[in-house]
Amino acid sequence: MCKSLNKISYPRCHSSNLYRFGKDKAGNQKYQCKDCRRQFTLEDYRGKKNRVLRGYPRCPVCGSGTYLHHDYEYYSHYTCNSKKCGHSIYVAKPINIPSASCELIKGKTDFKRMRFPLFLILTALNLYYLNGSSTRRISQFFKLTYNVKVSHVTIASWCKKFAPIFLSIANRLTENLDLSASDEWHADETVVFINGKKHYLWLIIDSETRMVLGFNLSPSRDASQAFSLFKSASKFGCPSAIVTDRLGSYNLATKTIFNSSKHIKVQSFKDDISNNLLEAFNDTFKDWYKRKRGFKSFESANTLIAMFIFHYNFLRPHYSLNNLTPAQVAGILIDEKNINNWLLSA
Ligand SMILES: [Zn+2]
Ligand SMILES: [Zn+2]
Numbered sequence: 001m002c003k004s005l006n007k008i009s010y011p012r013c014h015s016s017n018l019y020r021f022g023k024d025k026a027g028n029q030k031y032q033c034k035d036c037r038r039q040f041t042l043e044d045y046r047g048k049k050n051r052v053l054r055g056y057p058r059c060p061v062c063g064s065g066t067y068l069h070h071d072y073e074y075y076s077h078y079t080c081n082s083k084k085c086g087h088s089i090y091v092a093k094p095i096n097i098p099s100a101s102c103e104l105i106k107g108k109t110d111f112k113r114m115r116f117p118l119f120l121i122l123t124a125l126n127l128y129y130l131n132g133s134s135t136r137r138i139s140q141f142f143k144l145t146y147n148v149k150v151s152h153v154t155i156a157s158w159c160k161k162f163a164p165i166f167l168s169i170a171n172r173l174t175e176n177l178d179l180s181a182s183d184e185w186h187a188d189e190t191v192v193f194i195n196g197k198k199h200y201l202w203l204i205i206d207s208e209t210r211m212v213l214g215f216n217l218s219p220s221r222d223a224s225q226a227f228s229l230f231k232s233a234s235k236f237g238c239p240s241a242i243v244t245d246r247l248g249s250y251n252l253a254t255k256t257i258f259n260s261s262k263h264i265k266v267q268s269f270k271d272d273i274s275n276n277l278l279e280a281f282n283d284t285f286k287d288w289y290k291r292k293r294g295f296k297s298f299e300s301a302n303t304l305i306a307m308f309i310f311h312y313n314f315l316r317p318h319y320s321l322n323n324l325t326p327a328q329v330a331g332i333l334i335d336e337k338n339i340n341n342w343l344l345s346a
Contacts (some may be wrong), residue, residue, distance in 0.1 A: 011045045012038065012067045014083060036070045061087040074227050075256040090256040092231070098224065100202075100216035100232035101302045102309070107164040116150065121162065122315070124155050129311040132291050135159070160303045166310045173314075173332050180237030182208045184264070187229065187244045188278045189221065190285065193294040194301050201305065202229040203281065206236070207243075210277055210318060211326035212309045217302050226253035234258070280320065284312065 009016040010033045021032040021039055028041040056066050059080035066078035066089055074097050080087040120142065127133040127141065135152040142148045179185075184207040189200045202216040202225055214232030218225045226249040234257050241262040244250040254263040288308060295301030314332075317323040 008042070010036075010038070010040060012036075012040070013069050013079060038070070057089050057091060059085060059087050059089065061085055074224070075252065090252065090259055092227075092256040092259075094231055094234075097227045097231045100214055100228040101218065102215045102232055102306055105163050105167050105303055105306050107161065107303075116148075120146070120148065120150070121158055124150075124158055125307070125311055126315065128155070128159055129288060129308055130316055132288050134291070159307055160300065163303045163307050163310075166314075167306060170310055170314065173327065174236070174330075177330060177332065178237045179206050179209065179211070179213070179330070180239060182206050182239045184241045184243050185213065185233065185239045185258075185261075186278050187226070187242065187250060188282075189247070190282055192217070192289060192301065192305075194298055195296060196294065199298075199301070200225070201285075202226065203278070204229055204233045205277055205281060206239070206326075206330075207277055209326045209330040210280070210321060211313050211330055212281065215305060215309060217298070217305060221247065221249060223249040223252060226250050227257065230254070230257040277320075280318075281312070284316075 008018060008031065010018065010031065013033060013036050015033050015035040017034040018031045019034060021030040024030050024041055024043075026043070028043045030039055030041050032039045056068065057078055058064070059066055059082065062080060062082050062085040064080050064082040064085065066080055068076055069079040069088070070077045074093055076091045076093065078089040078091065080089075124138050124142075127138045128135070133141070135155040138155050139150055139152040142150050185204055186207060187202065187204045189202050192199050192201050197219065199217055199219050200221055202218065204213045204215075205211070206213055213236050214229055216225055216229040216232065218228075226247075230253045238258050238260050241264050242250075242254045242258050243264045243266060244254070246265050246267065250265075251263070254261065285308065292304075295304065312326070314325055314327045317325060321329050
């Protein structure tokens with residue numbers, strides 16, 4: 001019995017590592033592949049040997065066709081038909097991958113009937129995100145400097161309320177931005193607390209412009225979070241290399257979403273001098289975050305972090321970039337007058 005089973009191989013993956021798996025309705029013997037868990041009968045493949053499977057990728061190594069080895073929720077795994085080659089190809093299914101939290105900022109995108117001048121709002125954002133001032137201190141500063149009364153509650157609301165508008169501006173500004181020419185994008189996670197509960201802030205940063213390309217806030221460190229993070233950054237192209245720590249969650253996400261990038265795994269970013277860009281971000285972020293002593297809700301944390309990153313990318317001058325912003329280094333010109341025009345047309 002075992003011998004006869006050994007002669008059969010599954011036409012899709014050529015494995016002969018099979019179980020008998022009962023019979024189908026027509027009484028044909030069913031098998032299950034131990035390697036890819038697919039079930040089949042030999043009837044399924046009669047006369048289909050030379051069937052052309054449309055939409056399957058060609059092998060980038062040897063040019064042969066491929067077969068679908070296994071279909072997963074977030075990606076399909078194809079394998080080269082040439083047994084000698086056997087190359088694996090991973091193709092992402094972006095529709096199935098959940099959006100990263102940075103893509104889920106909701107709220108008004110309308111700046112009309114703003115009671116305060118724009119410069120005051122931008123000054124508040126600079127004091128809040130650059131200087132780490134509290135909203136009460138900013139309120140005092142406005143009274144002393146401009147003799148304008150703005151309550152700390154109003155200032156706190158600015159830091160969140162305008163997030164959807166700033167993010168839609170950021171999206172418009174980076175619409176045609178392609179950072180594929182970059183050597184490396186670095187991904188990492190940092191811990192934040194929301195209501196006392198541990199969360200991970202997943203980040204991906206371009207090494208050349210220092211632009212934060214996406215973030216994903218999540219209570220979990222599982223692989224689906226890395227898929228979400230990478231999907232959010234994939235609109236900026238595909239860099240030469242993706243650099244991550246050794247967390248296994250990055251492996252398949254890199255193979256599928258950045259399938260032409262090299263995946264460089266480092267032991268720890270602290271050991272690698274060239275990886276100081278994540279350190280730089282983390283220092284800046286932690287400096288701001290520690291004054292907040294944690295966040296109160298997921299939504300508020302997500303919105304404040306989105307604004308922090310907008311500020312980091314578009315408004316904050318970086319010493320390491322000769323006091324330019326990452327956006328300026330990426331060739332995006334932005335100044336207050338520009339923002340004003342965008343806001344008026346928002
Ligand atoms: Zn198989
Ligand atoms: Zn091949």
